Structure formats: C-alpha cells, structure tokens
Amino acid sequence: xxxxxxxxxxxxxxxxxxxxxxxxxxxxxxxxxxxxxxxxxxxxxxxxxxxxxxxxxxxxxxxxxxxxxxxxxxxxxxxxxxxxxxxxxxxxxxxxxxxxxxxxxxxxxxxxxxxxxxxxxxxxxxxxxxxxxxxxxxxxxxxxxxxxxxxxxxxxxxxxxxxxxxxxxxxxxxxxxxxxxxxxxxxxxxxx
Amino acid sequence: xxxxxxxxxxxxxxxxxxxxxxxxxxxxxxxxxxxxxxxxxxxxxxxxxxxxxxxxxxxxxxxxxxxxxxxxxxxxxxxxxxxxxxxxxxxxxxxxxxxxxxxxxxxxxxxxxxxxxxxxxxxxxxxxxxxxxxxxxxxxxxxxxxxxxxxxxxxxxxxxxxxxxxxxxxxxxxxxxxxxxxxxxxxxxxxxxxxxxxxxxxxxxxxxxxxxxxxxxxxxxxxxxxxxxxxxxxxxxxxxxxxxxxxxxxxxxxxxxxxxxxxxxxxxxxxx
Numbered sequence: 001x002x003x004x005x006x007x008x009x010x011x012x013x014x015x016x017x018x019x020x021x022x023x024x025x026x027x028x029x030x031x032x033x034x035x036x037x038x039x040x041x042x043x044x045x046x047x048x049x050x051x052x053x054x055x056x057x058x059x060x061x062x063x064x065x066x067x068x069x070x071x072x073x074x075x076x077x078x079x080x081x082x083x084x085x086x087x088x089x090x091x092x093x094x095x096x097x098x099x100x101x102x103x104x105x106x107x108x109x110x111x112x113x114x115x116x117x118x119x120x121x122x123x124x125x126x127x128x129x130x131x132x133x134x135x136x137x138x139x140x141x142x143x144x145x146x147x148x149x150x151x152x153x154x155x156x157x158x159x160x161x162x163x164x165x166x167x168x169x170x171x172x173x174x175x176x177x178x179x180x181x182x183x184x185x186x187x188x189x190x191x192x
Numbered sequence: 193x194x195x196x197x198x199x200x201x202x203x204x205x206x207x208x209x210x211x212x213x214x215x216x217x218x219x220x221x222x223x224x225x226x227x228x229x230x231x232x233x234x235x236x237x238x239x240x241x242x243x244x245x246x247x248x249x250x251x252x253x254x255x256x257x258x259x260x261x262x263x264x265x266x267x268x269x270x271x272x273x274x275x276x277x278x279x280x281x282x283x284x285x286x287x288x289x290x291x292x293x294x295x296x297x298x299x300x301x302x303x304x305x306x307x308x309x310x311x312x313x314x315x316x317x318x319x320x321x322x323x324x325x326x327x328x329x330x331x332x333x334x335x336x337x338x339x340x341x342x343x344x345x346x347x348x349x350x351x352x353x354x355x356x357x358x359x360x361x362x363x364x365x366x367x368x369x370x371x372x373x374x375x376x377x378x379x380x381x382x383x384x385x386x387x388x389x390x391x392x393x394x395x396x397x398x399x400x401x402x403x404x405x406x407x408x409x410x411x412x413x414x415x416x417x418x419x420x421x422x423x424x425x426x427x428x429x430x431x432x433x434x435x436x437x438x439x440x441x442x443x444x445x446x447x448x449x450x451x452x453x454x455x456x457x458x459x460x461x462x463x464x
Contacts, residue, residue, distance in 0.1 A: 070203075077206060081210075084211075088213065088217050094223050095223050
C-alpha cells in the first residue's frame with residue numbers, strides 16, 4: 001500500500017508532471033514564475049485548492065452527475081464546483097487563518113481559472129479513480145506543479161543576470177527554458 | 193429535449209445550492225475590516241516609496257489605524273494628505289512645513305571643470321568610482337541621474353549636466369538623498385529660498401580651481417548675516433533654516449555666487 005502510494009507520488013510529480021508532460025496550468029507557470037518566493041506561494045495555493053477540488057469534484061460526479069446520467073455536463077459542473085470552492089475557501093481563510101490568507105493573497109482567486117485544477121478533476125473521472133485516489137492524485141499532481149514552478153522561477157532568476165541576445169530577452173527565453181525543462185522531465189518517463 | 197431541460201435544471205439547482213452556501217458563508221465568515229484603513233489608504237500618495245518606514249502604502253494605512261504611525265507619516269502626501277488622514281482618525285495634525293529635496297551643487301557644464309569624458313554605464317555611483325568621477329570637484333553632482341532613476345514621482349530631470357528638481361512634484365520621500373553617491377541632495381523646508389549651493393570642503397584655492405561657483409569658505413556671508421544664521425565649518429557655509437529670515441543679504445555679498453536666492457526681491461532686514 002505504502003509502496004503503491006510512493007510510486008503514485010513519483011509518477012505524478014516526475015513522470016506525469018502536469019506542466020511538463022500534460023501541459024496543463026501553463027498560464028500561472030509562466031505568469032507567476034519570475035520570483036521564487038511568489039512562485040512557491042502560488043504552488044502552495046494550487047496544492048491546497050487542487051486537493052480540495054479533487055475531493056469535491058469526485059463527490060459531485062459520483063453522487064450527483066452519475067446517478068442522474070448527466071456525465072456530459074462534467075466540465076461545466078466542475079467549473080462551478082471549483083469556482084464556488086475557491087470562493088468559500090477564501091472566505092474561510094480570511095476569517096479563520098488570516099496569516100495563510102495574506103500569504104496566499106491574490107493567488108487564491110487566480111487559481112479559479114487555472115486549467116490544472118479542472119484538468120485534475122476531469123482526469124480523475126477519465127481514469128475512474130476512487131475518492132482516496134482522486135484526492136491523492138490532486139495533491140501529488142499539485143506537488144508536481146509546485147516543483148515545476150519553483151524550478152522555473154529559479155531558472156528565470158538566473159536568466160535575469162545572464163547575457164541573453166536582445167531578441168531573446170524576456171518571454172522567448174522563458175519559453176525556451178520551459179521547453180528544455182520539459183525535455184529533461186521526459187527522461188523520467190518509463191520510470192514508473 | 194427533456195434531457196437538455198433536465199440538465200439545465202439540475203445544473204441550475206447545483207448552482208443555486210452553491211450560491212446559497214456561499215451566501216451563508218459570507219455572513220458566517222464575515223470579517224470586519226476597519227473601514228478607516230481603506231479611507232487612509234485613499235489619502236496617501238500611493239507610490240509605495242517606503243519613506244514612512246512601513247511595508248508599502250497598505251502597511252502604512254494599517255499602521256496609522258492601529259495608532260503605530262503618525263498621521264503625517266506619509267511625506268509624499270504632504271500637508272493636505274496629513275490633514276485628511278488626521279480628519280479620518282479624529283486627530284489634530286501638528287503644523288510641519290513641507291520639505292523639498294534640493295540639489296546643493298551648481299556645477300553645470302562650463303562651471304565645474306571636467307576631469308574626463310565619461311562614456312560608460314549610465315550611473316553616478318559607477319562613474320564616481322572611476323578616478324574620482326568625471327568632474328574635478330569631488331563633491332559635485334555627477335549628473336548621470338541616479339536620483340532621477342529612484343524618484344517615484346518624476347520630479348527630477350537632468351539639465352546642463354546636473355540634477356534639477358521640480359519642487360511642485362517633489363514629495364520629500366528622500367529616495368534621491370539616499371541614492372546620491374556624492375550626498376549632493378538635501379531635504380530643506382520649501383520656504384528656505386536662500387541656499388548655499390555648494391558642499392566643497394576643500395581649501396579655497398583648491399575649491400576655486402575646480403569650479404567657478406564653489407563656496408570658498410570666506411565667511412563674508414557669515415559677517416553679513418544679521419541673524420547669526422550662517423556658520424562656516426569645514427570650508428563651506430551652512431544656513432540654519434530656523435534662524436534665517438530669507439533676506440538674501442548673504443547671496444548679495446557672496447563673491448562666488450555659491451549662495452542662491454530664489455526670491456531675489458530684497459526683503460527689508462528687520463532689526464530684532
């Protein structure tokens with residue numbers, strides 16, 4: 001059991017990394033990765049939301065959509081779930097844990113539109129994961145996202161001070177770095 | 193048809209349920225944010241310059257409401273801003289004169305002698321480190337705009353090789369004072385119209401050799417001043433704004449034009 005969970009962790013974080021092999025969540029990956037500290041906050045916020053979103057999306061799917069034969073409405077239903085959930089979590093944190101609320105700041109509402117969150121909900125259904133497996137998949141995939149965005153921020157901080165041809169400065173070199181990192185992560189395929 | 197209708201109704205129902213939960217949650221988890229924080233935030237300058245010592249304008253606004261910061265702590269907001277914040281907080285604001293940054297150097301092109309032509313990275317701090325700087329005077333404004341780059345209010349421009357400050361835009365945040373490698377900028381009360389525009393502490397001969405407008409420490413201004421507002425120390429004159437009556441008598445006798453009087457209409461000296 002423990003072994004299986006560990007393998008699942010490695011598979012989600014390295015082999016099937018959401019950003020580098022599934023290309024989900026590229027918007028925050030490129031948008032919020034200019035500093036390691038903000039990238040880490042974003043990654044933690046995503047981890048938090050993806051874990052809860054997987055759970056709730058599973059519940060809505062298994063207990064509402066499937067019994068009513070409305071599986072074709074999954075995408076819309078999941079968007080609804082995620083948006084409401086993020087809103088709810090934001091209110092809850094503001095009241096109960098102001099420290100976490102101010103640390104996550106603007107990133108929490110931004111996650112509503114992160115396709116990785118919707119992606120994890122949809123993929124859980126497609127792979128016919130159970131509840132526990134869905135939640136684990138959400139957490140582990142988000143950890144993969146965290147790893148990717150923090151690595152990317154580290155690379156971009158280095159790029160700030162290195163000599164780059166004028167035409168490559170800024171976004172082009174970031175995209176190239178992201179591509180090279182994706183190729184590097186491809187090396188993990190076949191491990192699990 | 194019935195499938196579509198069913199789907200729409202069910203999704204609508206889910207939406208309504210979530211909406212109700214959120215409405216309930218917003219009541220249950222409602223946090224009272226002190227509305228004064230927002231109001232104070234609206235009164236400050238909003239440049240996040242950090243002159244108040246708090247982390248940004250939001251941090252300052254929160255600190256004011258908590259009573260940790262003075263109502264006139266935001267220098268860029270000026271007296272108007274302080275008065276508004278004081279009104280929000282229900283406090284009196286002490287009368288403090290508005291300060292502005294002033295460049296204590298007149299070493300323009302042709303006035304201060306140049307040591308070499310600097311053609312490197314455009315930064316005063318860098319140029320100052322190369323053979324003592326591009327101007328012969330080691331106190332002169334280098335004029336490459338480190339202060340201009342750090343001014344959040346766009347008040348500084350470069351004219352004739354030295355910094356020029358737009359006093360209407362200046363918010364006295366002190367960023368330029370901090371970033372001038374020569375210490376050639378100082379915050380002074382805005383009414384202080386008579387200013388010694390030189391900080392050269394070298395002896396007269398050396399000072400005169402590098403700049404035609406240098407203060408040579410001759411003490412003529414000191415003798416001329418009836419209010420004992422001028423002291424000459426380390427080879428250059430200083431005016432005490434508290435004692436100075438802005439009469440401008442010192443500027444009239446200065447042999448080197450080192451003292452400027454922005455208000456040249458002679459004010460009748462009043463004997464005390």
